[in-house]
Amino acid sequence: MLLPCFNEEVTIGKVVRDFRAALPDAVVYVYDNNSTDRTAQIAREAGAVVRREPRQGKGNVIRAMFEDIDADVYVMADGDDTYPADAAPAMVAKVLEGYDMVIGDRLSSTYFQENKRPFHNFGNRLVRGSINHLFGAHVTDIMTGYRAFSFTFVKTYPVLSRGFEVETEMTIHSLNNNLRLYETPIRYRDRPAGSVSKLDTVGDGIRVMGTIFRMIREYKPLPFFGGLGLLVGLIGLALCGMVTAEFVGTGMVARFPTLIGAIMLVIVGLLLVSTGIILDVIAKNDRKAFLVEANTISYMRRGRR
Incomplete structure (x- = not known):
C-alpha cells in the first residue's frame, strides 16, 4: 500500500488505519514529501512504514516508491481521505486476475457532487475527452490517484513527470502500450474540514495539458x-x-x-x-x-x- 503525502496530518492517521483494516496482509508505506507538519509522526504511530522523499512533487515520490518497493500487487492512494479503503481488496483481486492497472473511477459516482472546485471538474472532462479521442479509448477517469498495479507495470513504467500530472502520464503510457486496464467505480468524497488541497488549479492544469501535448508528440x-x-x-x-x-x-x-x-x-x-x-x-x-x-x-x- 503506497501513500504519497505532503502536509496531511489531519487525515493521514485515519487513512493508514483504514487501509490496514481493508488490507490486513499488506504493508502500508507512507512517503513523506518534505512535510512541515506532523504527517510522518502520525503515520508512524498509526502503523505505517514511513520513508522520506526530498525531491518535491508527486511524480518524484511515485518514482521513488516504484524504485524502492518490490511486491506482487501495489495499491496507491492519496493521504487526504478522499478515497474509500474498502474498495482496495477488489482492486487487488483484479490485478491478480491479470490486469496491469486498475483505475479507481471517481467520475462515474460521486466526484462531480463532492468536488467543490468547478475548474477541476472542467479540467477532468477536457483531459478525458482529449486522450480518449486521440487513442480511441473509453477511459472514464484519467486523473484519479487511486490505482492498483502489477509488478511488471511498476518496474517497466518510466516516471517522467515531477508533479500531479503523473496520473495523466500513467494513463497515456498504458493506452499507448495496449496494457490491460480495468476501471472500477469508487465513492469519492471531498476533503474533510481542516484539510487543504495542494493542487494549483491553473498551474497544475497547465502542466497536465503540457504533459498531454508532450506525450502526444512522442507517442502519436x-x-x-x-x-x-x-x-x-x-x-x-x-x-x-x-x-x-x-x-x-x-x-x-x-x-x-x-x-x-x-x-x-x-x-x-x-x-x-x-x-x-x-x-x-x-x-x-x-x-x-x-x-x-x-x-x-x-x-x-x-x-x-
Missing part, C-alpha cells in the same frame, strides 16, 4: 507532425494558387515574396510529414522494445517463485 508523432504539416502545406498551396491565378490572368508574377513564402510553406509541410513518418516508425519500435522488456521481467519474476 504521425498525427501530430502529419496534421501540422498538412495544414502548413495547404496554406502554402493556397498561396501558390493565388499567385498562379494572377499569372494566368495577367501573364505576370507581381508578388514574388508571396510566391517564395508559399513554396517555403509547402517544403516545410513536406518536411513535417516526413518527420512524422520517421518518428512513427521509431515509436512503434519503442513499443516493441517495451513489450520485450515487460515479457522478460514477467518471465524472470515467475522464475523466482
Whole structure:
C-alpha cells in the first residue's frame, strides 16, 4: 500500500488505519514529501512504514516508491481521505486476475457532487475527452490517484513527470502500450474540514495539458507532425494558387515574396510529414522494445517463485 503525502496530518492517521483494516496482509508505506507538519509522526504511530522523499512533487515520490518497493500487487492512494479503503481488496483481486492497472473511477459516482472546485471538474472532462479521442479509448477517469498495479507495470513504467500530472502520464503510457486496464467505480468524497488541497488549479492544469501535448508528440508523432504539416502545406498551396491565378490572368508574377513564402510553406509541410513518418516508425519500435522488456521481467519474476 503506497501513500504519497505532503502536509496531511489531519487525515493521514485515519487513512493508514483504514487501509490496514481493508488490507490486513499488506504493508502500508507512507512517503513523506518534505512535510512541515506532523504527517510522518502520525503515520508512524498509526502503523505505517514511513520513508522520506526530498525531491518535491508527486511524480518524484511515485518514482521513488516504484524504485524502492518490490511486491506482487501495489495499491496507491492519496493521504487526504478522499478515497474509500474498502474498495482496495477488489482492486487487488483484479490485478491478480491479470490486469496491469486498475483505475479507481471517481467520475462515474460521486466526484462531480463532492468536488467543490468547478475548474477541476472542467479540467477532468477536457483531459478525458482529449486522450480518449486521440487513442480511441473509453477511459472514464484519467486523473484519479487511486490505482492498483502489477509488478511488471511498476518496474517497466518510466516516471517522467515531477508533479500531479503523473496520473495523466500513467494513463497515456498504458493506452499507448495496449496494457490491460480495468476501471472500477469508487465513492469519492471531498476533503474533510481542516484539510487543504495542494493542487494549483491553473498551474497544475497547465502542466497536465503540457504533459498531454508532450506525450502526444512522442507517442502519436504521425498525427501530430502529419496534421501540422498538412495544414502548413495547404496554406502554402493556397498561396501558390493565388499567385498562379494572377499569372494566368495577367501573364505576370507581381508578388514574388508571396510566391517564395508559399513554396517555403509547402517544403516545410513536406518536411513535417516526413518527420512524422520517421518518428512513427521509431515509436512503434519503442513499443516493441517495451513489450520485450515487460515479457522478460514477467518471465524472470515467475522464475523466482
